[in-house]
Amino acid sequence: MKQLLIVLTLFGVLMSCNSSDKKQPKTEEPNTKTIETNSTSENNQKELVAINTDEALIATALMAAPKESRDKCKVIGYNMAGEFITLREGNNEFIVLADDPKKPGFNAACYHKDLEPFMARGRELRAQGKSAMEIFNIREEEAKSGKLDMGKPGSTLHIYYGKNETYNPKTSMVEGAKYRYVVYLPFATAESTGLPEKPISANHPWIMNPGTHRAHIMISPLPEDNN
Structure with missing residues (x-):
């Protein structure tokens, strides 16, 4: 029983890590591009009078x-x-x-x-x-x-x-x-x-x-x- 609990615990940790790794790039990359695009647009607008x-x-x-x-x-x-x-x-x-x-x-x-x-x-x-x-x-x-x-x-x-x-x-x-x-x-x-x-x-x-x-x-x- 003890060995079974250890195996189940390790399996849960591995699943949690994989899920975190897959989600990380999807949340960071679009945000970075959005910030850069908005910054460029704002700079262009500031140049025009x-x-x-x-x-x-x-x-x-x-x-x-x-x-x-x-x-x-x-x-x-x-x-x-x-x-x-x-x-x-x-x-x-x-x-x-x-x-x-x-x-x-x-x-x-x-x-x-x-x-x-x-x-x-x-x-x-x-x-x-x-x-x-x-x-x-x-x-x-x-x-x-x-x-x-x-x-x-x-x-x-x-x-x-x-x-x-x-x-x-x-x-x-x-x-x-x-x-x-x-x-x-x-x-x-x-x-x-x-x-x-x-x-x-x-x-x-x-x-x-x-x-x-x-x-x-x-x-x-x-x-x-x-x-």
């Missing part, structure tokens, strides 16, 4: 310009007080238009200075309350008559845009923002350029508004995480 100062407007707007040209770009646009002003002077070939803080989302642009008469005329007509179609027709007539200078063929517009309104102050990158490029070729057509009038696929160039003063090549790069 609202674009709510003139300095932030300038920094994020410059992301629309080529990296090697940002230091000398002129920056214009609405400040936080709602005034359209020169936010920063510059002396190279680019003019940067900052995001309008009063509008939802984010949209900054950088264009060659030769396009300024065309861009400025559009802003002037919008300030007068003209609709998009009215602006198009007025500038079309003025460009055809020679009154409106459209700049040199091939002048470019760089657009940096997205739906979010937060950015990383260390990098000036806007959360989720993407790029689009426009190359202006006034009165060009599909026949004169060899480009299609509709995009064939993502990341492919095509010509928009062919045959008009606003004829331009559209180029929409794939997001970096899709490359």
